[in-house]
Amino acid sequence: MQHSSLLLQLSPSSGEPIYRQLIEQIKRMIASGQLNAGDYLPSVRQLAVELEVNPMTISKAYGFLESHGDVSRIRGKGMMIAELAHEENVAARLQKxxxxxxxxxxxxxxxxxxxxxxxxxxxxxxxxxxx
Amino acid sequence: MQHSSLLLQLSPSSGEPIYRQLIEQIKRMIASGQLNAGDYLPSVRQLAVELEVNPMTISKAYGFLESHGDVSRIRGKGMMIAELAHEENVAARLQKxxxxxxxxxxxxxxxxxxxxxxxxxxxxxxxxxxx
DNA sequence: ATTGGTGTATTATTTATATAATACACCAAT
DNA sequence: ATTGGTGTATTATATAAATAATACACCAAT
Known part of the structure; x- marks a missing residue:
């Protein structure tokens, strides 16, 4: 069990769907090296409680991240930052x-x-x- | 008929609903004095063609603006910036x-x-x- | 009074998002 | 093998947003 409290934070006013906010936020944290290959994301249920959001909404975001190669699903353990995921330089991050x-x-x-x-x-x- | 081409511009990627984008954009142009009391907004049909959007989506935005007192509906003419609408100073605009x-x-x-x-x-x- | 321009109402359909309540398949740890 | 942790599938419901195709009520201009 991870202690999480990543700096994931939802903006209800933004109009952007929750699952999409999560996807983009996690991608940014990978790009910055705050999440590294081998790290685990907080569990679906844990994050759902923390953000007061339906578990399936979290799962939907995780599913997208997996299908795009950003994380790997490790049965019984959770979602691990993929080995291919890499930190990006400042210019690339600014571009985002x-x-x-x-x-x-x-x-x-x-x-x-x-x-x-x-x-x-x-x-x-x-x-x-x-x- | 107004020639429009206000600098209204939709961001499809933003996730924010179209009618809400329009509301906020027009409010900003009132605050800046680019739209003044007595000016007319482009007609529903004209703006719908220009932005390639359903007329009722425009009408929805106009309806909200009217119900909030930002514009007045002038029968046969269109939507006019309300007499009460006022330009705001720089600090107030930055706040937005x-x-x-x-x-x-x-x-x-x-x-x-x-x-x-x-x-x-x-x-x-x-x-x-x-x- | 007719024409042509306003904005609006109506009805139906579609799509996306989020929630809810269960149930399942899988693996680690013991 | 059992327990408890993963993520996921399913079904149903609700809401919001956008589109489509008509039709209407109103007023200006002529």
Whole structure:
């Protein structure tokens, strides 16, 4: 049994389906090396309790991750980060922020914000939360 | 008939429902003063063709905007930005980026990115698109 | 009064998501 | 072999979202 409490965290307001949020979040943690080949994901039932979500929703996410080669199903043990899964360099990880950046740009345009205003504000936001 | 081509733009990948994307985008353009009291929104049918979306999906968004007082339905003419609708100052508009910023922070944490790397990258992204 | 433009209601169908309650197949540990 | 932990399949229900095809009520312009 893993103690989990990964920094998995659902955003109910985002509109993005839960199972899809989980998939993307776990992929990011593999890319960053916070999850390494051989590590185990929290069990379906454990994560379902923790996130207050139906077990089958977790299983659905795990199923997708398995079918895409990110994790391997180890009978009796759980879902293990696949041996092929690899950490990615910073540039590749930044690239994964692109979809969000596109939305950010669009919202700034619609809000009539210029880059100086936006960057100042983002700087404050990020400094509070990131190291 | 308005020529429209507002900078309304749908993100199919975002998972957010279309009608809700429209609501939020139009609200942002009101807040920025790109849409002013008395302006007309593009007609339901026109926008439906332009965005390749069902007319009733547009109507659903317009209905929400009307019931929240953002636009007024003018029979025979279309949906007019309400007289009460007002432009907001920069701070208030920046505040509207908060939900996105929270998701950005979360993704950065999961990707193991620090604030310097992220800000450098965001700066480049924003400089290409924003004035 | 007719024409052509508004937005809207209706009904039906489809798809996706999430939940619920069971039950099952599998393996590790003992 | 039993126990208890994996993930999964099944069936049913509920909700939300989007599409489709019509039809309607309303008003402006002529």
């Amino acid at each position: 922020l692109s979809p969000l950046a596109e939305i950010l740009v669009q919202q700034c345009q619609q809000l009539g914000l210029n880059k100086q205003q936006t960057l100042e504000w983002l700087t404050h936001k990020l400094e509070k939360e990131l190291k | 980026l908060s939900p996105l910023a929270e998701i950005l922070v979360q993704q950065c944490q999961q990707l193991g990115l620090n604030k310097q790397q992220t800000l450098e990258w965001l700066t480049h992204k924003l400089e290409k698109e924003l004035k």
